[in-house]
Amino acid sequence: MTNLIEIRDVRHSYQTQSGPLPVLDGLNVTVPTGGFCAVVGPSGCGKSTLTRLIAGLMKPDQGEVWLHGERVTGPRNTVGMAFQNPVLLEWRTILQNVVLPLEIVPTKLSRKQQEDRARYLLALVGLSGFEDKRPSELSGGMRQRASLCRALVHQPEVLILDEPFGALDAFTREDLWQTMHRVKEKEPFTGVLITHDLRESIFLADQVIVLSGRPARTQFVLDVPDTGPRDLDHLYTAQAAEMLHVLRHQIEIAQGRAAA
Amino acid sequence: MRLKAILTPIVAVLVFLSLWEALVWIMGWPNYKMASPSDLVPAYIRYWNLFLVMGWQTLWRTVAGLLLAIVVGTALGMVMGFSRTMRDALYPLLVGFNAIPKATVVPIIALMFVGYHDVNTVLIAFMISFFPIAVSISIGLSTLEPEYRDILRSLGASQSTIFWKIALPKTLPEFFGALKVAVTLAFIGTNLMEIVSPHGRGLGALFDSGKTNADYPLMFAVLIALAFLGIVLYYVVVALEKVFAGWAERTPT
Numbered sequence: 001m002t003n004l005i006e007i008r009d010v011r012h013s014y015q016t017q018s019g020p021l022p023v024l025d026g027l028n029v030t031v032p033t034g035g036f037c038a039v040v041g042p043s044g045c046g047k048s049t050l051t052r053l054i055a056g057l058m059k060p061d062q063g064e065v066w067l068h069g070e071r072v073t074g075p076r077n078t079v080g081m082a083f084q085n086p087v088l089l090e091w092r093t094i095l096q097n098v099v100l101p102l103e104i105v106p107t108k109l110s111r112k113q114q115e116d117r118a119r120y121l122l123a124l125v126g127l128s129g130f131e132d133k134r135p136s137e138l139s140g141g142m143r144q145r146a147s148l149c150r151a152l153v154h155q156p157e158v159l160i161l162d163e164p165f166g167a168l169d170a171f172t173r174e175d176l177w178q179t180m181h182r183v184k185e186k187e188p189f190t191g192v193l194i195t196h197d198l199r200e201s202i203f204l205a206d207q208v209i210v211l212s213g214r215p216a217r218t219q220f221v222l223d224v225p226d227t228g229p230r231d232l233d234h235l236y237t238a239q240a241a242e243m244l245h246v247l248r249h250q251i252e253i254a255q256g257r258a259a260a
Numbered sequence: 261m262r263l264k265a266i267l268t269p270i271v272a273v274l275v276f277l278s279l280w281e282a283l284v285w286i287m288g289w290p291n292y293k294m295a296s297p298s299d300l301v302p303a304y305i306r307y308w309n310l311f312l313v314m315g316w317q318t319l320w321r322t323v324a325g326l327l328l329a330i331v332v333g334t335a336l337g338m339v340m341g342f343s344r345t346m347r348d349a350l351y352p353l354l355v356g357f358n359a360i361p362k363a364t365v366v367p368i369i370a371l372m373f374v375g376y377h378d379v380n381t382v383l384i385a386f387m388i389s390f391f392p393i394a395v396s397i398s399i400g401l402s403t404l405e406p407e408y409r410d411i412l413r414s415l416g417a418s419q420s421t422i423f424w425k426i427a428l429p430k431t432l433p434e435f436f437g438a439l440k441v442a443v444t445l446a447f448i449g450t451n452l453m454e455i456v457s458p459h460g461r462g463l464g465a466l467f468d469s470g471k472t473n474a475d476y477p478l479m480f481a482v483l484i485a486l487a488f489l490g491i492v493l494y495y496v497v498v499a500l501e502k503v504f505a506g507w508a509e510r511t512p513t
Binding site: 052077 | 408413430
């Protein structure tokens with residue numbers, strides 16, 4: 001299996017008034033095609049910087065980011081992004097919001113086909129009947145679903161999710177986890193998920209990377225065994241409890257509260 | 261409901277006019293102290309053709325000044341909104357310029373372009389009204405959340421695509437808010453020039469001639485005509501806002 005995403009020994013600093021502030025220092029991530037990688041770590045350890053590096057929105061000071069065997073030097077339209085803030089455009093309907101990337105990315109689809117694709121995705125996440133509503137008429141969870149559709153509409157190879165469920169209540173979040181599994185089955189992608197929620201990481205991903213505190217390096221990698229289709233009951237098995245315990249301990253090490 | 265929305269302001273105006281009439285009548289004021297609405301009717305009837313000609317003069321110059329203010333204000337706002345350096349450089353200059361009372365600028369401009377009354381008037385209307393537009397556009401652009409840019413930038417969109425698809429529409433509600441302020445300011449500018457410059461035209465000049473001829477009801481009639489034009493232009497802006505930025509209005513729940 002080839003690796004779609006390869007991040008090799010990336011180092012990066014931000015320039016601040018009191019000199020350079022290193023945020024990433026020896027980061028290594030590899031995600032195989034079709035894989036789903038979750039990245040967890042203490043707050044402010046540089047997780048969002050990682051997403052911007054993969055998306056080509058910024059360049060690392062040192063090290064390399066490779067996507068599909070090509071070195072990333074700038075933005076590329078094979079990436080889809082969704083953030084904690086759904087950032088839907090309020091003057092567009094939900095359907096028009098989802099179609100937006102197709103207005104930027106070169107596409108052979110006619111306007112009608114673009115809208116059909118958007119409708120199909122909206123139906124997939126359970127938003128049928130809301131196509132012509134404005135974002136302000138939708139709940140937080142529904143907006144996040146629409147934002148997910150927009151990130152997928154141009155069939156990106158890589159889907160970058162930067163804490164997309166972070167601002168949602170617990171039950172809505174669990175609903176969206178299940179939606180994610182349904183979507184990945186129909187619309188295959190290679191995923192990178194930034195999250196603070198350990199349960200979310202083992203429920204969605206097949207690989208969980210723990211970053212150390214700032215400056216972040218790859219501290220620990222957990223492989224989540226493939227046990228077939230996952231439902232929420234999986235989170236209450238002894239195996240899940242074991243994984244969560246290991247991750248929890250690694251986070252404490254990253255926070256400097258436990259010895260390695 | 262629709263009928264009520266139209267009737268309410270009309271009734272409010274009628275109530276205001278009756279209170280005004282009653283006040284003048286009860287106090288027994290002569291019309292040089294305070295003209296009453298009933299004094300105005302003969303003034304309108306006598307000078308109706310002047311009101312039409314002068315009103316049109318004032319209106320088109322104000323609108324021309326406003327259009328100029330929109331073009332220049334938007335350009336300045338864009339420059340300041342996108343560049344931190346330009347913002348730091350231009351703000352003190354703009355604030356300083358705006359702090360100069362325009363009544364003091366009027367004679368300077370009148371001398372600078374002596375004989376070009378139309379140019380002078382449009383220029384003052386523009387100078388007094390571009391500031392709020394520039395400020396609102398610059399604030400709208402500089403407070404755009406980075407995620408909005410990232411969504412399009414990660415797809416390889418150019419700066420101008422990001423401006424047309426996101427930054428501009430997102431700034432429209434602020435822009436229309438500023439335009440409502442600019443409309444009334446522009447009228448002040450136009451009239452300052454019309455009143456001050458000799459051989460002026462427009463409603464300001466009509467007001468001035470009312471003053472020289474001690475025709476007090478005419479002066480009050482001009483003020484009401486100005487208020488009327490202001491209201492008309494304001495509602496034109498409101499209508500445009502409904503078309504272009506109606507999405508920003510929330511239906512009360």
